[in-house]
Amino acid sequence: MVSCQPKKVSGVVDIMESATPLSFIPDNPCAACEIRELSICGTLQGDEFQALLDILRKQEARNRDPLISEGDPADYVFNVTSGAIKLYKLMADGRRQITGFLFEGDFLGIAMYDEYPYSAEAIGRVNLCRFDRRKLRNLLETFPKLEHRLLSIASNEIAQAQDQMLLLGRKTAREKLCSFLMALSKRMEDRGRDPSILFVPMSRADIGDYLGLTTETVSRTFTALKRSNVIRLLEGNRVMINEPDTLQDMADGID
């Protein structure tokens, strides 16, 4: 789902108090990481952070690169540092349901299973931090705070999944698309960015498979929203929200 973790407002971790200041770690790959506070790394200090660093590997992916595949042994978990990815499930005849889009700061593979319960694919260029799952599990036992953080992330994910069930089961095509756009907008707002200009990197087909619609219906609904002047389609897969209140009402089924 469109992940909207609340912006961390409680301030950045005070590195100076920690046993090993961040700046003193040689070749620290996280030194320039923009999204530390958003990800699981944000809660950690000193040796906890160092321990996480030890099991971290950087990884890059390009458009359509498969990251994980449903049924494969779940050897790694990931943190998206830049770009976007999609999670999906397939049926035998090829029908696809995208269960979520992840953006920078989002965590992939929270479900602690031996096999991945879904597949994941890059949308455009993506940078990730990859963790060995077994080593991470060991870390969880050493640092309960890390596990607490994961539970918090999981709670978020469950709440979002329930919103998505309401959307898929009970909303009309227009309500679905408006909800999707509002979720993207809210995410921008949470990150302190302009909530009226959205970057929508995924294709119409992806959006359709996320909302339980066909590409044609997504396209038609976009056109209708455009014509009623609620949104505008801009260059480079960007969407401008003209009337956020109307969009919100449409998402909620309020005429």
Place this chain on the structure above:
Amino acid sequence: MVSCQPKKVSGVVDIMESATPLSFIPDNPCAACEIRELSICGTLQGDEFQALLDILRKQEARNRDPLISEGDPADYVFNVTSGAIKLYKLMADGRRQITGFLFEGDFLGIAMYDEYPYSAEAIGRVNLCRFDRRKLRNLLETFPKLEHRLLSIASNEIAQAQDQMLLLGRKTAREKLCSFLMALSKRMEDRGRDPSILFVPMSRADIGDYLGLTTETVSRTFTALKRSNVIRLLEGNRVMINEPDTLQDMADGID
């Protein structure tokens, strides 16, 4: 539409008057509990279990009793010890999406939020264990094992939610109902019970609101399955599965 006049919540039975060692507690409410291994209590030993006991209260509910309500302060979490409950979200105009059914052993309120993200209602007679959420949260800090257990439960819930998204977004009415019945059957099997006889305590309307269908469509689909001899409807809200393999194929969209 959804006529749910809030009946008054049935009385709470306060059983624990004092903290006494587990094995010496007279009328220990958990002593005869059939489902300890299924629930969060199962992982705990000795003083951990005692600590959980201290913040536990038994609660009963009857059909349609509201247990929690979306938006209310999340003061309690629950464990279902017998019976069934439904979780749901409502839209402004009354459209309802049931996000899950819970049965004995299931945990309600895992998402650690300040407000409940959904409502819950009893289906028939229900027995619950109720925990003060803030005290439970304190316990989590003392006993990491408890938090580990919750994370495992949350992981399960996320995987289930994703299956449900595939169902809601991409499956036909028949596939939906067959998937629902197979899920009930699998649950019976996991509990070591006959997977071909299902107890289906919820109404057609509930099933519809869970599967993103209307009551009429659920009823018609039941009739069709009955006519093709895949299932039989028995007395007392019971369903017999005649051809589990066919049912599974129908659930997966395999002709």
Place this chain on the structure above:
DNA sequence: CGGGATCTTGAGGATGCTCAACGCTAGTGG
């Protein structure tokens, strides 16, 4: 510039919804 992928638009059709009627059962009160 060229060509494949993506997006848009149109026409027709099917799945599942709406509206309506009726039967069945259980609970209630005379």
Place this chain on the structure above:
DNA sequence: CCACTAGCGTTGAGCATCCTCAAGATCCCG
């Protein structure tokens, strides 16, 4: 004990939303 009622389940007829199939239009990347 039975009539009455309310809720639930079933079935039917008609219809709306969204899907399918098809053809252009547009974009993008080499």
